[in-house]
Amino acid sequence: MDEAIKKVFELAKSNGAEIVDLKFMDFPGLWQHFSMPVHLLQEDLFEEGAGFDGSSLRGFKHIHESDMLVIPDPNSIFVDPFMKPTTLSMICDVVDPLTRKHFSRCPRSISQKAESYLKATGIADTAYFGPEAEFFIFDNIQYDQTANEAFYHFDSIEGAWNTGKDENPNLGYKIQYKSGYFPVPPHDALQDIRSEMVLTMQKCGLAVECHHHEVASAGQSEIDLRYEPLVKMSDYLMIFKYIVKNIAKAHNKTATFMPKPISADNGNGMHVHQSLWKNGKPLFAGTEYAGLSEMGLFYIGGLLKHAPALLAFTNPTVNSYRRLVPGFEAPVNLAYSQRNRSASIRIPMYSHNPKTKRIEFRCPDPSGNPYLALSALLMAGLDGIINKIHPGDPMDKNIYDLPPEVLKDIPTTPGSLDDALKALENDYDFLLKGDVFTEDVIETWIDYKIENEINPIKLQPTPLEFVKYFDV
DSSP states (O other), rough: HHHHHHHHHHHHHHHTTEEEEEEEEOSSSOEEEEEEEGGGGOOTTHHOOOEEEESTTTTTOOOOGGEEEEEEEEGOOETTTOOOOOOEEEEEEETTTOOBBBBBBOHHHHHHHHHHHHHHHHHHHHEEEEEEEEEEESSEEEEOOSOOOOOEEEEEEGGGGGGTOOOOOSOOOOOEEEEESSOOOOOTTTTHHHHHHHHHHHHHHHHHHEEOOOOSTTTEEEEEEEEEHHHHHHHHHHHHHHHHHHHHTTTTTEOOSSSSOTSSSSSOEEEEEEEEEEEEEEEBBBSGGGGGHHHHHHHHHHHHHHHHHHHHHSSOSHHHHSOTTTSSSSSBBBBEEEEEETEEEEESSSSOOOGGGEEEEEEOTTTTHHHHHHHHHHHHHHHHHTTTTTOSSSSSSOOOGHHHHHHTTSBBBOHHHHHHHHHHHHHHHHGGGGGGGGGGHHHHHHHHHHIIIIHHHSSOOHHHHHHHHHTT
């Protein structure tokens, strides 16, 4: 018996497990699952898999070809911290039952192919990713959209708008807009909840580096994970979201990774740190600008060249572009710089240790599918290395302070999801290398986003439109 599979059975026995839960990803980026009694946990499950209806999941199969399989990965196992009967969770790959091959639209299999392609190039054997996913913790959320009504309403004990609210008593300690970065309690009312999230993540195998309040009012938070290889980090991001949402709920609160829920304050970003390694040695450290190697510069060149198309995966919602607005402190300028957070790509300078040399892409947000987003970033960076795409001169000035005549020469991110999808439609050959992404995946992603998100939102008037136009 394979050692990893043997450990699954040992874990089941030592924890007295009663249920096995199989988790897998739909195409847009939400976890799905089904469960079985632990006596059905047999060795052949890791070969034969378990069946499900693929036609009922977003972006998968039509009803006449709906039978699909999930194959659990024994290396992904963890004890689910939220289920009352002791439950072992495993993350699965989606497989076609006829060909026994990985389903081309299975996001996890795409990230596995990206790692295989990296090794096949000979450039590196490991791509490390360290995303910093931000989120809000609210005390209440209500929203609806009908033929004659549209509204949303959320609230937070920390919210700047609550300074005058009768809270019996109101003790103050509200966080003002854009003032939420690092205050201590009692202003930071969520310290203990975030600590509980961190401790739960560690029990599930995630390595956490730190947690803190973020810039925005009303409970914006960040928990940073230690960097990991592509597939593992994508798995960990899904466990991360699962833990954040469930612990918030356990405290009668709700958590959201929506990019821009508050109109007057900062949105949720997900800066992504990236580096390539080979034979245990870092490849981005060198003697070029900001201590980078030439390879590191070429990787940046690939990201900048393909950034408009990349954002279709890294910023994949209509709401994503409420955050990426020129003129505000958002990473919309496609430039690179050391230390400078006004550029879309930053080279952190905290340490001179070659092992910490990395680049940080600041455009992404946490609303999307991490398997697709991180894979696309790697493919763009590799394209830059293979084709020696130099990123040009760095931008070491504060871009937000530059005059218009200088700003006009700096390219910017797409202004909408529609524009990002059009950019992807015109620039996706780099994603097809090594059969990592396929034409079908690109086409299905674009069609799904247009039909299910862009077009429906275009048809709906918003409350602000009534403010602006009712009395015309």
